[in-house]
Amino acid sequence: MWSKLFPKRFALLKAFVLLFLSISSLVRISFLIWGFSEVDTGIYSLLKTLVVGLLFDIATISFFTVPYLFYLVLFPVKWYGSFVDKTITAFGFFLGILITYFSFFGEFTFWDEFQRRYNFIAVDYLIYTYEVVQNINESYPLPILIGSLLILVAFTIFLISKSGVFQRTYHNRTAFKQKLVAALPWFAIVIVSVLFVTIDQAEWSKNRYTNELSKAGIYSFFAAFRNNELAYSEFYDTIPEKEAFDSIKTYLANNGETFLVPSEKEILRHIKSVDSVNVEIKPNIIFICIESLSGKYLNSLGADLNITPTLDSLANESLFFTNLFATGTRTVRGMEAITLSIPPTPGRSILKRKNNTGLFTIGEVFREKGYDRNFFYGGDGYFDNMNTYFGGNGFNIVDRGRGFLLDKSITTTRTNIEDKEVTYENAWGVCDADIYTKVIKEADKAHKIGKPFFDFVMTTSNHKPFTYPEGKIDIPSGSGRYGGIKYTDYTIGEFLKTARNKPWFKNTVFVIMSDHCASSAGRWELDVRNYHIPALIYNLPNSVPQKVDKLSSQIDMFPTLFAALGWDYDTNLFGQNILEMKPENERALIGNYRKLGYLKNDKVMVLGDGKTANFYQWNPMNNSLSPLPVDNDFLKTAISNYQVADYLYQNGGLKLKNLKK
Incomplete structure (x- = not known):
């Protein structure tokens, strides 16, 4: 079975896959040790974290394999080991190892700053390279890091070369059909990953650290790249638009504010100064x-x-x-x-x-x-x-x-x-x-x-x-x-x-x-x-x-x-x-790019992009959240705030020209 999945022509591919999975697991374990006091350390939780993490690693590496698999399958047997074959293979392997090490080392600096796997912040950092590169250069000994990275890449290639992997890749007669059969499982994993795997599936625990450990950094990066703008109505719990606006308007009216167009889906209103200020x-x-x-x-x-x-x-x-x-x-x-x-x-x-x-x-x-x-x-x-x-x-x-x-x-x-x-x-x-x-x-x-x-x-x-x-x-x-x-x-x-x-x-x-x-x-x-x-x-x-x-x-x-x-x-x-x-109107709105929270009376409703709604009692003394049965009125208020805000943005309700008509 192993020889069918990795015939001799696929020897270098096998080495790269095993290296990637090993390093990714090492990074995960390092983060586990780093944040051990925050992680859910139950046996079942730890085992599931490692298993889910491995599955995401396999999904990630499958995308890496696709370009090389096309090359391996289509490259003629008679040219195995030629100058062209050796040049393309060596360069591709060098590039793959460099990207892998760079990504994993980068994860340590990102985790140190944010205690998260790569997310939308990392995506933004690609855009503003000047500030980011300068920041890295001023925060870390960059020449030493780059030099060490290149030495590590060279040492890895040397060890793999000494083990005979390159020789087995070049000197064999693996036929087209055998290569195609070996490549099909990887193509299948890619298709399944694209159609059925989402980053949400790594967030199976109530413990955020555990969820982050269950992810793969590179996979998280591309998931953030794809999902950095989310339509509220498509991804989050909603209520009828009129009901949402009525809820917000009732809240604002309780503070004595007068709406200019009360029948419209907008919150434009007039504020009258308090009597104590003349x-x-x-x-x-x-x-x-x-x-x-x-x-x-x-x-x-x-x-x-x-x-x-x-x-x-x-x-x-x-x-x-x-x-x-x-x-x-x-x-x-x-x-x-x-x-x-x-x-x-x-x-x-x-x-x-x-x-x-x-x-x-x-x-x-x-x-x-x-x-x-x-x-x-x-x-x-x-x-x-x-x-x-x-x-x-x-x-x-x-x-x-x-x-x-x-x-x-x-x-x-x-x-x-x-x-x-x-x-x-x-x-x-x-x-x-x-x-x-x-x-x-x-x-x-x-x-x-x-x-x-x-x-x-x-x-x-x-x-x-x-x-x-x-x-x-x-x-x-x-x-x-x-x-x-x-x-x-x-x-x-x-x-x-x-x-x-x-x-x-x-x-x-x-x-x-x-x-x-x-x-x-x-x-x-x-x-x-x-x-x-x-x-x-x-x-x-x-x-x-x-x-x-x-x-x-x-x-x-x-x-x-x-x-x-x-x-x-x-x-x-x-x-x-x-x-x-x-007092009854005191509240705070908190969130990150995927979770939206509504805080009131030491209770917080957290809305998620999988149309989830989790309700908690917040203990300010130890900063803990204890699950509560969902309060439907509380949920309605939380949804109303975020749904109305998104509606106004999406439909021009924040635009000056629309408000002045």
């Missing part, structure tokens, strides 16, 4: 979006690390939101939540999708109030499609400027951060101190004109490789996340120190919030604690500093600010005024 005020607004800062790192949110003295001090001088959650796990998801004030739609963030310009964003509210809107980014805003999104929604761009706006029809002002303005730069952009210097410079210009401005400032220093100018803090540059956080906090302090000496400071409100947590990984479908982020509003006129403990979402931050400023305005935003939110 006069509408229009201060400058500087919003600082901090890269990857989890709430667990702040002393003011329960930590004992002493690495955020500035933010901890500001917490006592601001409206400090202690129970606010990010909607997602990536910067673009945070930007989506902040600017569109919308629940996360499945798949890619709207920032990276088609039809993402000309939308109703918080920028439109600022425009109606007479503000200039500016987006500051220390890197090239081409990354993650940020320039196209912000520029296409009315923001002026201030960035490092190596790339170009993707959409040539977008007309916006673009200001470059010049070389002379840069004191330190890494793969992701200039250090936070430099971006704040640019913000100060542009604010001075705006103040002279006398027009209020809204600045959206995206920081970069709290990101691997965590490098920054030496001598600013007591943690050496490049030594890890704690250093990145402390430097980020230090620069905010220095920025505010400079701003306080400016004539525009008294009339400027500072909003500070993280885009997402440092890591979303955990053993559960959605690790709730890893969505908890810091958020505060500082220097707000007519406001008494206070800690706001209401459960809330990223999408609520700017509707809360607008209310605090006493603004009347029309809105298409889902977000609510946290300060006036009734």
Whole structure:
């Protein structure tokens, strides 16, 4: 049987298959040991993890075999061992081994960062090669790694050659029929894999780590490539559209909001300022979006690390939101939540999708109030499609400027951060101190004109490789996340120190919030604690500093600010005024690119793309999820939020031109 599956002509193919399966199993076992404390370690679970993982490995390697199988089957017997045969075979084997080792070594760096197999993030990284390659080069000793990789490939080829595999491949008389019979099982596996195997089948456990171990990294990569944009109605539980809109409108109406077209499938409504604010005020607004800062790192949110003295001090001088959650796990998801004030739609963030310009964003509210809107980014805003999104929604761009706006029809002002303005730069952009210097410079210009401005400032220093100018803090540059956080906090302090000496400071409100947590990984479908982020509003006129403990979402931050400023305005935003939110309306929306969660009263409903709905009790003390019988009313509310958000995006309900008809 073995000789029929791998005749002599297939000797090298057999060696490659066995090598691939062995290394893949070794990687899986390594990750199992790495995350052993988080994995379901029951005997049945461990055995099933290894078996399911092996099946996905076989499915993965079957795709690798197809090009070589065509070559083996069709290549004439009389040319076996010829120069052409040896050249093609040797090159193909070298390339296959190189890709295999590169992929598996890459999985270790990806797991270290995200505790996951390759997913949509890895797909995105292929697009933005400059930033990613630079980041890898600054984070790891790249010449040593590449050299070691090539040595390992050469050593592998040497060992296989010494075992006589190449000789058996070249010196035989395996006939066409025998080769075809041997190739058919592999073709069958490919067909079955394409038609019947999905990445969902690896997610058989309630334990997220176990599911990740059951996957094959390369298979997961291509699955993410294929499924990075998911239509909610096609993949998730739905209810009748009218019922979904009625549910959302009832929730919004409970907060005293008036719908402009109540009969339509839209949520456009008018917001009336609260009675306690008599006069509408229009201060400058500087919003600082901090890269990857989890709430667990702040002393003011329960930590004992002493690495955020500035933010901890500001917490006592601001409206400090202690129970606010990010909607997602990536910067673009945070930007989506902040600017569109919308629940996360499945798949890619709207920032990276088609039809993402000309939308109703918080920028439109600022425009109606007479503000200039500016987006500051220390890197090239081409990354993650940020320039196209912000520029296409009315923001002026201030960035490092190596790339170009993707959409040539977008007309916006673009200001470059010049070389002379840069004191330190890494793969992701200039250090936070430099971006704040640019913000100060542009604010001075705006103040002279006398027009209020809204600045959206995206920081970069709290990101691997965590490098920054030496001598600013007591943690050496490049030594890890704690250093990145402390430097980020230090620069905010220095920025505010400079701003306080400016004539525009008294009339400027500072909003500070993280885009997402440092890591979303955990053993559960959605690790709730890893969505908890810091958020505060500082220097707000007519406001008494206070800690706001209401459960809330990223999408609520700017509707809360607008209310605090006493603004009347029309809105298409889902977000609510946290300060006036009734206890029964407190909730948070969290998710990743496939799982969508609705959190309320320490209960969370998790919607999956296999039309699944799992209901849990969340224990904040140990961050655990305990299964509950599904609550149909809770489920309906969760579905309504995500279904309506997706409907509005898919049907132009977020477009300004459609809302103004």
